[in-house]
Amino acid sequence: MKRQFLDLGRQPIANGFLKDKDFDGEFFFDLKVQFDDETCLVSLSEFVPPEKMFNDDYVYHSSMSITMREHFEDAARTFINEYEPSKVMEIGSNDGVFVRHFPEDTTIAVEPCGNFAAMTNEQGYQTYAEFWNVDLARKILEDHGKQELIFSANCMCHIQDIDNAFEAIGNLLTQEGVFIFEDPSLLKMIERNSYDQIYDEHAHIFSVVALNNLLHKHNLQIFKVENLDVHGGSNRIFVKRVDNTVIGMDNSVWRNIEMERNAGLHKYNTYVDFAKKVEKSKTKLVETLRGYKSQGKKVVSYGATSKSTTVFNYCGIGPDLIDYIVDTTKDKQGKYSPGTRIPVISPESGFDNTVDVAFLGAWNFKKEILNKESGFLERGGKFVTHVPHVRVLGV
Numbered sequence: 001m002k003r004q005f006l007d008l009g010r011q012p013i014a015n016g017f018l019k020d021k022d023f024d025g026e027f028f029f030d031l032k033v034q035f036d037d038e039t040c041l042v043s044l045s046e047f048v049p050p051e052k053m054f055n056d057d058y059v060y061h062s063s064m065s066i067t068m069r070e071h072f073e074d075a076a077r078t079f080i081n082e083y084e085p086s087k088v089m090e091i092g093s094n095d096g097v098f099v100r101h102f103p104e105d106t107t108i109a110v111e112p113c114g115n116f117a118a119m120t121n122e123q124g125y126q127t128y129a130e131f132w133n134v135d136l137a138r139k140i141l142e143d144h145g146k147q148e149l150i151f152s153a154n155c156m157c158h159i160q161d162i163d164n165a166f167e168a169i170g171n172l173l174t175q176e177g178v179f180i181f182e183d184p185s186l187l188k189m190i191e192r193n194s195y196d197q198i199y200d201e202h203a204h205i206f207s208v209v210a211l212n213n214l215l216h217k218h219n220l221q222i223f224k225v226e227n228l229d230v231h232g233g234s235n236r237i238f239v240k241r242v243d244n245t246v247i248g249m250d251n252s253v254w255r256n257i258e259m260e261r262n263a264g265l266h267k268y269n270t271y272v273d274f275a276k277k278v279e280k281s282k283t284k285l286v287e288t289l290r291g292y293k294s295q296g297k298k299v300v301s302y303g304a305t306s307k308s309t310t311v312f313n314y315c316g317i318g319p320d321l322i323d324y325i326v327d328t329t330k331d332k333q334g335k336y337s338p339g340t341r342i343p344v345i346s347p348e349s350g351f352d353n354t355v356d357v358a359f360l361g362a363w364n365f366k367k368e369i370l371n372k373e374s375g376f377l378e379r380g381g382k383f384v385t386h387v388p389h390v391r392v393l394g395v
């Protein structure tokens with residue numbers, strides 16, 4: 001049985017930054033979250049049609065932060081050393097931040113956003129500009145045969161029919177091949193009260209417990225789990241075929257399952273408690289920002305993230321509380337935040353001496369941002385974050 005536990009209200013497309021001419025007719029949906037007693041999978045109750053989110057206007061560039069560039073370079077190097085794959089495929093290759101570390105002639109990419117698919121095609125990687133599913137796997141099997149390493153980062157959790165996606169993996173993986181994927185961790189989301197991991201693109205927030213159940217249906221098995229810091233806490237899941245006896249099981253699988261069970265991720269009541277904390281976080285955040293505003297402070301937001309779309313729309317935070325958002329992404333600058341319509345400008349033009357307080361929309365890059373903006377803190381500037389609870393960061 002699927003049971004709903006959280007209602008984050010009417011929400012727009014999280015990455016759908018708007019030009020003012022697009023204000024009329026903006027798409028909204030009900031952002032509600034449910035728990036499946038049978039598989040322990042946490043998913044959105046209502047999915048948004050994928051074409052509305054992943055299209056030629058998609059603005060999220062994986063390469064835009066040093067953290068992510070280094071992360072994927074490191075991942076590629078480790079996989080090459082460990083598995084020496086001669087045929088590699090990435091699902092959700094974005095701007096090529098991962099595939100660029102592999103040879104063009106033995107590496108293929110899958111990327112439904114046409115703007116990004118064109119980039120990796122130009123770099124010499126054959127890129128299928130399509131959604132990942134059983135039909136595409138069949139086509140790739142005919143064109144290129146089975147794959148030894150299939151990688152996917154922050155993409156599997158976007159796929160609404162996850163059973164179909166895992167079946168497609170099973171059909172394309174060689175007998176001794178490995179499938180490695182990483183996505184935000186449900187355990188970290190619950191621990192950090194980071195409810196803004198929930199938005200249209202994240203059809204599911206995975207636990208190891210749920211993935212274990214889902215993958216087994218397709219004769220696939222998790223043999224290792226790595227806990228990562230990126231994207232606010234993610235898991236890298238290593239998968240093999242059940243009948244692959246060459247690769248052994250790593251203790252990290254049992255360790256992660258135990259941690260998750262201790263945190264109650266297999267029980268509905270855990271999510272009901274989480275929902276109560278989310279509501280408290282909203283009240284405190286709005287109070288904090290209103291407090292600064294009533295003192296005449298200039299408040300902005302740092303990072304026009306998909307996560308902050310959830311926060312702003314759920315908490316009712318608009319241009320009355322946040323003057324503007326600064327973001328380094330050129331494609332977002334000159335636009336407005338989805339739903340709440342707060343202007344987005346470049347840090348060069350907006351993050352100046354007039355700013356008193358900055359809401360940390362990109363809290364997952366806190367270390368990188370605090371390093372970069374030490375001058376802001378030294379002159380008395382304050383960052384406000386809501387993770388793991390609403391608090392002010394300053395010197």
Ligand code: TMP
Binds near residue numbers: 304306328329332364
């Ligand atoms: P994400 O949280 O969805 O990964 O998006 C991060 C956003 O934050 C992205 O639009 C770029 C922006 N950003 C900055 O503007 N300045 C920074 O220093 C960093 C690290 C990110």
